[in-house]
Amino acid sequence: MDPATQAVIEVSDLVKVYGETRAVDDVSFEVDRGELFGFLGPNGAGKTTTIRILSTLLKPTSGGARVAGHDVVAEPGEVRKRLGLAMQTATLDAFSTGRETLELAGRLHRMPPREIKRRTDELLQLMGLEAAAKKLTGTYSGGMKRRLDLATALMHRPEVLILDEPTEGLDPQSRTALWEELERINAEGTTMLLTTHYMEEADRLCSRLAIIDEGRVVVEGRPEALKAAVGADTVVLQVGRSPDADGAQGSAEDARKTEFCTLLDGMVPCEAVAAHDGSVTLAVADASAAIPGLLRRLDGHGLDITGLQMSRPSLDDVFLQYTGRHIREEAADQPIIMGF
Numbered sequence: 001m002d003p004a005t006q007a008v009i010e011v012s013d014l015v016k017v018y019g020e021t022r023a024v025d026d027v028s029f030e031v032d033r034g035e036l037f038g039f040l041g042p043n044g045a046g047k048t049t050t051i052r053i054l055s056t057l058l059k060p061t062s063g064g065a066r067v068a069g070h071d072v073v074a075e076p077g078e079v080r081k082r083l084g085l086a087m088q089t090a091t092l093d094a095f096s097t098g099r100e101t102l103e104l105a106g107r108l109h110r111m112p113p114r115e116i117k118r119r120t121d122e123l124l125q126l127m128g129l130e131a132a133a134k135k136l137t138g139t140y141s142g143g144m145k146r147r148l149d150l151a152t153a154l155m156h157r158p159e160v161l162i163l164d165e166p167t168e169g170l171d172p173q174s175r176t177a178l179w180e181e182l183e184r185i186n187a188e189g190t191t192m193l194l195t196t197h198y199m200e201e202a203d204r205l206c207s208r209l210a211i212i213d214e215g216r217v218v219v220e221g222r223p224e225a226l227k228a229a230v231g232a233d234t235v236v237l238q239v240g241r242s243p244d245a246d247g248a249q250g251s252a253e254d255a256r257k258t259e260f261c262t263l264l265d266g267m268v269p270c271e272a273v274a275a276h277d278g279s280v281t282l283a284v285a286d287a288s289a290a291i292p293g294l295l296r297r298l299d300g301h302g303l304d305i306t307g308l309q310m311s312r313p314s315l316d317d318v319f320l321q322y323t324g325r326h327i328r329e330e331a332a333d334q335p336i337i338m339g340f
């Protein structure tokens with residue numbers, strides 16, 4: 001097989017059972033060399049359990065996995081040599097300095113002393129931790145701890161980097177900084193698998209992702225393709241009150257819907273029009289292309305449009321379509337323009 005296109009992570013029919021819980025329930029996927037692959041799912045979906053099996057920390061109940069060409073159960077030592085791992089909770093020793101932490105990781109990987117020194121200096125600089133190198137990691141901020149943890153995982157120049165919820169709990173600024181770091185590491189050729197329950201993170205970073213729920217992969221693909229498959233964009237128009245719609249709210253909304261169906265005849269099919277209190281929602285294939293024409297038509301009929309919003313399907317919409325739920329309970333509380 002051509003090593004340039006070979007799957008670097010191969011997971012087949014993986015199962016992990018804890019008592020009654022099927023934490024991982026027949027999961028299969030492949031990650032090709034150079035990919036940044038995401039495992040997106042809510043808490044309890046089975047992400048950490050899968051990662052722990054891939055990184056040889058846990059044995060599967062059945063099924064198997066290979067990382068960088070080696071079986072995680074039969075050849076754990078070979079896998080660990082080629083793997084960098086940053087787990088959900090940073091595993092730093094608060095009484096070591098940043099430099100000592102990296103040097104220790106180098107010794108654990110049996111790197112030669114000169115290479116340890118060189119690589120430590122290089123990573124401290126890359127991660128912007130030079131100034132903090134002599135400080136105890138217990139004094140580091142959340143973002144600095146994550147960057148040091150990432151540097152530790154990269155110490156032995158692993159072929160594959162596995163990250164469990166790399167930006168969990170970080171403020172938005174540190175999160176963006178870490179995203180840029182991860183993109184840079186991936187661009188330099190490291191194959192990456194990361195788990196996340198942040199759909200924006202998966203959307204921004206991953207070339208391909210699997211959405212996982214209750215131990216199963218529900219759908220897999222490129223973020224753009226997954227979102228496009230959900231279908232339409234949404235355009236919400238805020239409309240001034242029409243003077244003749246004074247009856248009960250229901251009938252006023254019906255009247256407005258009929259009015260828009262007629263006005264937009266030939267542009268937007270009637271099934272794609274919904275009227276609410278003070279606004280009209282349209283489902284259209286490509287909102288940015290459709291809006292100018294829509295506005296010209298409506299303006300031509302003297303309609304008073306006081307506001308306009310558009311939204312594209314998000315990965316949360318993808319998750320909703322496949323599972324009937326939102327990825328996070330909090331996601332349901334965000335202002336959703338589509339709220340019917």
Ligand SMILES: Nc1ncnc2c1ncn2[C@@H]1O[C@H](COP(=O)(O)OP(=O)(O)O)[C@@H](O)[C@H]1O
Binds near residue numbers: 021043045047049050
């Ligand atoms: N050591 C364990 N013993 C029993 N149940 C576990 C253990 N680890 C995880 N689980 C259960 O397995 C499921 C998947 O957990 P986990 O892999 O941590 O999910 P995620 O990382 O996606 O939040 C959950 O229902 C969790 O409670």
Ligand SMILES: [Mg+2]
Binds near residue numbers: 048049164
């Ligand atoms: Mg987890």
